Amino acid sequence: MPDDELLQRLQHFHHNAFPQYREQFQALVDQGQHPTTLFIGCSDSRLLPYLLTGAGPGELFLVRNVGAFVPPYDGSHGHHGTAAAIEFAVLSLAVQRIVVCGHSHCGAIKALYGETPPEAQNLHRWLDLGRDAVLPLPPGADVLRRTEQRAVVLQLERLMDYPMVRRRAQQGSLALHGWHYVIEDGEVHVLDVQSGSFIAASCAQHSGAVPYPPYVEHDGQVLAVD
Template sequence: MPDELLSRLRRFNTDFFPQYQDRFKDLVEQGQHPTTLFIGCSDSRLVPYMLTGAGPGELFLVRNVAAFVPPYDGSAGHHGTAAAIEYAVLALNVQHIIVCGHSHCGGIRALYGEVPDEASNLKAWLELGREACLPVQLSDEALHRTEERSVVLQLERLMDYPMVRSRVERGELALHGWHYVIEAGEVNVFDVHQGRFVPASSSEHSGTGPYSLTPVHDGVSPIFNEIDEAWRPR
């Protein structure tokens, strides 16, 4: 059978690379200086470079199931997402962190169903999104709301990373929550002041927050509550 991957590698070398050869040369000689850390789901339908119009060297990418951010606990460990966050902020000095979820997310859907026993790592990983679940049976609307709630939950977790919080408070780093609706080609951006997601096509900004430094009460963020209250079972 034809080796399609090899064919694509060759096309990259002959068709794509020559268009950006000078750019790649500069990135090697001067090093990378991306302005944005993009934390997105591993879903093949989410294509960060298409969404943002970014070119080589502009995005520092982290992809994982459901775009989760592990809690910061201050201990050294082997966690790729946490390491990437620290590297992006401390070494690359990114100015933006985007958390991008999307519609029809299999990882979020799995929170409401069964996970094979063999998938022990997946089971543990999915617990990072458990707090975003709603106490209802799964429906299209519940899935959509859970996807949005999960994005906000990850933004809140980012604020627990000391290097992130200190830079946000100094105005050196901006956090952005996005929810990509695949079938509509629309990205809804989180507006912390409205407590909801707004279509990018009508938004005044590319997503904000959480920037509120209001203390957490009983372990629950007031921002997260706003998203919670925005959902009404029918």
């Protein structure tokens, strides 16, 4: 996108879009933000959280990174903004739910089956957070899809290692959700722990909140995190 086009878009927002939300933004300034959902999603440009959920200003606290990965609570992966955002969302904003959203055709998942450029050292280390989701199979379309979903489950497991998340989940004040967005279908598949699989939201009977103790899916088997 040329720089002048970017400037034009900023001007369009200020003159045309912002006036429609002026009062709402002013209220969010005066009263502070009170989002109900922490949305952890992949940085992929095709994943649009506000479009998917129909949320408006102040409803989603967004965290996006390569692969929608969650670093370990113990800091063994180094300092990371995602870990800080999880703590802030839960402890300071008291969100009611956390969504981990992966998607189809994910470049991070494909990279788990290949090689990263030698100079991409940070990317290589970051991808370690998804390697436990890799299957011992050639990376065909079905394997990649399964790996994308397994990676979502892996992040939910890691979230439960955060004391503030586990405590609130146990108390029933915080719900965790695993989503897999199929870009070409415009369909979000939600993790259903009863069946141990991801089910299209258009056919689901419930939101797919992960209960406590959390039960998640690995290769069709429903297993307890503990």
